[in-house]
Amino acid sequence: MASNSRGTRPDGPALGSNRDSTRQHNLSTVLRLVHLHGGISRAQLTRATGLNRSTIAALVTELVALGLAVEKEPEHTQQHGRPSIMLRPGPGALALAVNPDVDAVGVALVSLGGRIVNPVRFHTVRAPSTAEVVNIVSAVYSGMAASLPAEQRVLGVGVAVPGLVDPADGRVIEAPQLDWREQPLAEQLREALGLPVFAANDAVVAARAQAAFGAGRDVEDFVYLFGGASGIGGGLVSGGRLLHGSTGFAGQLGHTLVRTDGAACSCGANGCLEAEVAREQLLDAAGLPADQAEDLEERVLELIDAGGDAAQRLRAVVDHQASLLAVALRTLVHHLNPSLIILGGFLRVLARVNPSALEDAVRVGGARGAREEVRIELAPLGADPVLTGAAELAFEPLLSDPAGFAHA
Ligand SMILES: [Zn+2]
Known part of the structure; x- marks a missing residue:
């Protein structure tokens, strides 16, 4: 015995x-x-x-x-x-959300329920190094922490990185737009702040926010695609679960093949979605510098409305990008049979210029059931889904074991 x-x-x-x-x-x-x-x-x-x-x-x-x-x-x-x-x-538990970007570091406290309390966008003259991110976050956080009432506690930090992150240890494997390679950002922040730190890809955490609080709420099967300065990423939710893959890198939707003879991609292949559909081309066509990218959507719609030669050239770029995005969406529809596709970042404007083009495209070919059910929605503009999604990473231990909060 x-x-x-x-x-x-x-x-x-x-x-x-x-x-x-x-x-x-x-x-x-x-x-x-x-x-x-x-x-x-x-x-x-x-x-x-x-x-x-x-x-x-x-x-x-x-x-x-x-x-x-x-x-x-x-x-x-x-x-x-x-x-x-x-x-x-309740207000008792907070998460610190961090989003390093090419020209700024976004920092915000987020309360349960995904409510962003006081977002700060700290602008930088160039892409920050990880050491600069740590300094900025430490300074912003100490200001925030000093004014917190005693009954509120920051549980941890969630970092949304525009790049490839090892889900096991939060190490940034590669963030090309920030010129980061093999950077132990989560560890550096943990040492500086004395808080648990969790990091993941920005588009993946935004997909998580869509599932929790956005258009993907209560939707069992959806695809979220986000276009930003560093390319196109996303998340796949199937049967109510975000797909991670065997090593945590599922959802590299920017590398969906859309043109066999297409442009060279940073991944080493040719004709990937993000090599063909890039924010830079739209900014160029709309005559906007990269630091005014927040105005891209409104500018594109205004210019196209105004008509004339410039509008025609811009329209040609938008239509070309939309047609290639449609190729990627069609593949995703046939692989995953989602009921919803959510487009975020600069991909929104491709759908707004010609709303029916993408919808029609995903309804071509394949199984009728798969294509007839799918609808396309737009994610809200701005960094909110990324910040609330990053905070979700830090809230997960609390949500799994709320009683642990009492003795933490
Ligand atoms: Zn690629």
Whole structure:
């Protein structure tokens, strides 16, 4: 017979730890629902979890005591019956979101529920080195931390990197636009801030934000494609799960082949989507310098509306890019059978100039069921999905084990 090294009855600790792990699991489930819904009633929690009312009441009390949730009257009352009290994300836990870019470092505190509290975009004269990112983040964070009330705590840091990141240790393998290779950014930030640091690719974390709070919410199968200064990236959600692949590098959608005789790509191949569809070409055609890239979408729409030769040349570039993006989307539709494609960054304007072109393109060929169901939506402009997605990385340990927050 196997002896129990702790000298306790075999069923004793097992029962205890089962109870603990059930409670931890239930607390995690409820906090996740509050986090993702922004506001949810006890009755809705009971329905969503299948737990009884007294169990929900106990879990809610615990989350409120931890400062992770607050109970509030709804803003507008229903006509019939008593308005149900809503459980909303509490202010107690914060994540620091960091997004180094070619001309700035974005830093923000994010609270549960994906609410960005005070974003700072620290502009740099050139692409920052990792040491500069660490200095900027340290300075911005110490200012933020000094003005935080005592009941609010920053749990960790989520970094969204425009490049390839090793998911195991947060090491930046390559971020060509920043001229970074093999940089232990997560480790450097951990040392400087004394907080746990998690890092991932910017488009992958933005896909995560879309799944949690954006157009991809409650969508089991979607593709998110984001176009930025450093190329095209994205995320694939299949059966409700973000696909990681065997080593964490799934979703390199910028390297989807769109032209067999196409331009050379940074990856060493030819005719990849991001080699053919680049933000730079659109900026050139719209006569905008790279530091005004935020205005690209509005400028392109204005110029095309104005008409004339310049509009025609710009329109030709947009249509060419849209047709190649359509090739990539068609491939993705046939591989993944998504119900939704979300376009972010400069890819939005390709869809806005001619909304039906991309929709029509994904409906050509292949299985009818796959192509008829898919719709295309646009992600919000700006860095918000990247920052909320980065914060999700740092919130994950809390969401998995909310009780751990009390003794952290
Ligand atoms: Zn490539």
